[in-house]
Amino acid sequence: xxxxxxxxxxxxxxxxxxxxxxxxxxxxxxxxxxxxxxxxxxxxxxxxxxxxxxxxxxxxxxxxxxxxxxxxxxxxxxxxxxxxxxxxxxxxxxxxxxxxxx
Amino acid sequence: xxxxxxxxxxxxxxxxxxxxxxxxxxxxxxxxxxxxxxxxxxxxxxxxxxxxxxxxxxxxxxxxxxxxxxxxxxxxxxxxxxxxxxxxxxxxxxxxxxxxxxxxxxxxxxxxxxxxxxxxxxxxxxxxxxxxxxxxxxxxxxxxxxxxxxxxxxxxxxxxxxxxx
Numbered sequence: 555x556x557x558x559x560x561x562x563x564x565x566x567x568x569x570x571x572x573x574x575x576x577x578x579x580x581x582x583x584x585x586x587x588x589x590x591x592x593x594x595x596x597x598x599x600x601x602x603x604x605x606x607x608x609x610x611x612x613x614x615x616x617x618x619x620x621x622x623x624x625x626x627x628x629x630x631x632x633x634x635x636x637x638x639x640x641x642x643x644x645x646x647x648x649x650x651x652x653x654x655x656x
Numbered sequence: 657x658x659x660x661x662x663x664x665x666x667x668x669x670x671x672x673x674x675x676x677x678x679x680x681x682x683x684x685x686x687x688x689x690x691x692x693x694x695x696x697x698x699x700x701x702x703x704x705x706x707x708x709x710x711x712x713x714x715x716x717x718x719x720x721x722x723x724x725x726x727x728x729x730x731x732x733x734x735x736x737x738x739x740x741x742x743x744x745x746x747x748x749x750x751x752x753x754x755x756x757x758x759x760x761x762x763x764x765x766x767x768x769x770x771x772x773x774x775x776x777x778x779x780x781x782x783x784x785x786x787x788x789x790x791x792x793x794x795x796x797x798x799x800x801x802x803x804x805x806x807x808x809x810x811x812x813x814x815x816x817x818x819x820x821x
Binding site for chain 1: 658659660663667670671674675677678683686687690693694697700701703704705706708709712713716717720721724725727728729731732742743744746747749750751753754755757758761762765766768770771772773780783784787788792795799800802803806807809810811813814
C-alpha cells in the first residue's frame with residue numbers, strides 16, 4: 555500500500571536533485587531542466603496530498619494543473635531569454651553571465 | 657503487481673532520470689534523461705489517481721517542452737561544454753546543501769503522520785473537469801491569458817530586432 559510518506563520522500567528526492575542541478579550546473583539550459591525537476595517534485599507532492607486528504611475536491615490536482623501551466627510559460631520565456639543572451643554574449647555559461655551581479 | 661511495486665518502479669524511473677539530468681556531461685542526453693524522469697512522474701500521477709494530470713504530463717512535457725529544449729540546445733553553442741567540466745566551482749557545497757535538505761525533509765516527513773493512500777471509485781476526470789470549469793473558471797482563464805502573454809513575450813524576446821543579425 556502506498557503511503558503519504560513514500561510520496562513525500564520521493565518528492566523530496568526529486569526536489570533536492572533538482573536543487574543540486576540548479577546550484578552546480580554551468581549551462582543555463584541545464585539549470586532550466588533542473589528547475590523543471592523541482593517543479594515536478596512540487597506537483598508530485600500536491601497530487602499525493604490530494605489523493606491522501608480528500609478524493610472529491612481535487613484541490614491539489616487543480617493547483618498542479620496551474621503549476622504545469624506556469625511551468626510551460628516559464629520554459630518558453632526562459633529559453634527565449636537564453637537564446638537572446640547567447641546571441642548577444644556568445645555563451646550560455648551562467649558563470650560568465652554576471653552582467654547584473656553586484 | 658501491487659500498487660507499491662509499481663510505485664517503486666515509477667519512482668526509480670523518476671529518480672534515475674533526475675540523477676541523469678544533473679549527472680550527465682552531454683546536454684542532449686540531459687534533456688532525454690529529463691524525459692525519462694517526467695514519464696516516471698506521469699506513472700506516479702497514475703498511481704495517485706490523477707489520470708488527467710498523467711496525460712497532460714505526457715503530452716505537454718514529453719511532446720512540447722522536451723522538443724523546445726532540444727531546439728534551444730541546437731541553437732546555442734554546445735562545444736564550449738563538450739570538453740570541460742559541467743559543474744561550477746561550488747558543486748561540493750551544492751551537493752552538501754541538497755543532501756542536507758533531503759535529510760531534513762525526509763526526517764520531518766517520517767515523523768509526521770502519513771497514512772495509507774486508499775483506493776477510490778468514481779469518474780475522476782469528469783469531476784476534475786467540472787470543478788475546473790465551474791469553481792475554478794476564473795483562475796483557469798487567468799492562466800490561459802498568462803500563457804498567451806508569456807508566449808508572445810517569448811517571440812518578441814527571441815526575434816532579432818532591426819539591424820541586428
